[in-house]
Amino acid sequence: MTPFAPHVYADRRRRAAEQAAQAGLDGVLVAPGADLAYFLGHGADPGAERLTMLVVPAAGTTAHGASDGVESALVVVPRLEANDLQHHAAGGVEALAWADGEDEHAVAARLLRDGGRYAISDSAWALHVLGLQRTLPGARLTPFTTTLPMLRAVKSPEEIARLAAAGAGADAVFAEIVRRPFAGRRESDVAADLDALLREHGHEQVDFTLVCAGANGADPHHDADTTVIADGDMVVLDFGGLADGYGSDTTRTVHVGEPTDEDREVHDVVRAAQQAGVEAVRPGATCQDVDRAARAVIDDAGYGEHFIHRTGHGIGLTTHEPPYMVEGETLPIEPGMCFSVEPGIYLPGRFGVRIEDIVVAFPDDAPHAARRLNESPRELAVVG
Template sequence: MRPFAPQDFVVRRRRAAAQARAAGLAGILVAPGPDLAYFTGYVPTAILERLTMLVLPADADPVVVVPLLERGDLEASLGSGLEVVAWKDGDDEYATVARMLQPDGRYAVSDGLWALHVLGLQRALPGAGFAAFTDVLPMLRAVKDAEELSRLSAAGMAADAAFIDVLSTRFSGRRERDVADDLAQLLRSHGHQHVDFTLVCAGENGANPHHDAGDRVIEVGDMVVLDFGGLMHGYGSDTSRTVHVGEDVTAEEREVHDVVRAAQQAGFEAVRPGATCQDVDRAARAVITDAGYGERFIHRTGHGIGTTTHEPPYIVEGEERPIEAGMCFSVEPGIYLPGRFGVRIEDIVVAFPPGHPQRALRLNDSPRELLVVA
């Protein structure tokens, strides 16, 4: 996988500045983490209390503000093309940033910017306004380019391979956390550099969508929800499948799984440029509601994915933003029967432009039927 070139980051910063202007913002302030990596390629060794920030004005050249002791690492990572301003311990770092901002401007800030730094900027610029990316620029990273999509596709295929491999391991008689450890190792063996989560939810724990794998021993007769993902080449994977331990699947278990599978297919088929995010949620939810399980689908249908495993767009009722070609997000309906079992099926999906032979493509293609494990 080729590394992103400096020009890739230039294009992203220019696009972000244009979006800021269109939103009536004076610029954006980018904190360390996924946003800073996306716009510069720089990942600090550690995210500590000292202020590091990309200042990206809507109508001026960008500047990276960094502690003096980290300037060398930053410049080695960035190469040329971005102005760097360093501050040293004892300086007022907020005054340093404030000199680059409009006293009465309104700025979008990374969702993950520490409250310490937001409050410091408010003291330095009491006339300025600050709002979270998700509130004012939610689509800042939502549309992926070809290189990003190739990374997401590779991550999805690696997650699929991990699922296929875990099917051959033993489930019954082992703890949830043991299978979760297997999944984590398999994700790494198939190329993931970082594992974000490996949820293994057996029996009644499957009715809790975010149950963390624990000491519950998996038994023959259990439905088991598997939800796992991480980062590969800086981009995320996230997939869910539900399996049954042993051949004795009840009619109800099979029915619920069939309903979720049909709902997931309906959600996928609703993905197209011009449709809204809530259209996808409605399509999946209608299948589950019509089958009589509407109150047991207790979360949104999906979320965006990119340099983080959860990011805009969110596939939920009330989100009327249209889907654009290059948007990448999950479609993951579920049914959860408290005290008994749950079922969830999740794929990452990318929307294609109008006129493309396919309206959308799944980036996960492991089996969706109810599989039996030992």
């Protein structure tokens, strides 16, 4: 990922410190992966068993031994990885290094308050969550998703530009894939084409290439396999990944040969539901309002029991992240939030239909409350 300017990461840490204080927290504990990349421009290795953790004290507090917990990021890091972290992170990093053989959780505990309350990355290893709790039995650790749900949810214009570029790349992929043959090929063959095309169109990482033909389309997360696509099949195509560090995720449903009236009817219902979900996006509405709007169209058409998942999910440095467009999520939509709108109908043993776009919420005074980042045709495409 091309890093942003160093001040961008310092501003993000400052915002996290302010949100932590507002939430009554003592600080924020950030694990390797997308969360760490968001605050440092470098995510370290999320699969490493050694403890790496950024500590952001809540506004108005300091961490013991930190010269400045915002301008200079304070990171607990294995000694053998400290130089690499400081080299790759954007902006200043103040490393609290520990050596193999030391109790890494005791080292981290020097920066924390026993009895304090901290938000910790959802992706933190249980090994480290339990290790910190053992070392600081009076401390309380709570996940980002429930404590600081807006931490990464609202994107800056620079982030939205990268998401838009990723979405445009995915649209270009769809424009090419529908010109290729489907009938007589395996799902895995088409999935391989999608993978190669995503990379050709600027993606450095491909996260998924779902190709779900015929009855497999009734399984929303069916992995492409050796199923041979046949004439008359409805085929769900769901694909995406990261381009310059930010995600794409789009779904279109195509038909091999001329569709039946029922095929068109189901597709039209999903397309209307997706449109209703997009139109429900506006500042002040809640995430569940988007789900309700899309679901109402499918319910009214008599297919309610066959819409079996949430309507959407956030997207950014990962292709799936908060917020989630689902019943019970009362988080208000704010300008800059980016998420998918992807209703579907799944008829067991027969076929499925899903249509998905990434949308961005805009202020009330904008020409449109929501902007799609995918503009490939939503009509039922007929392929050969």
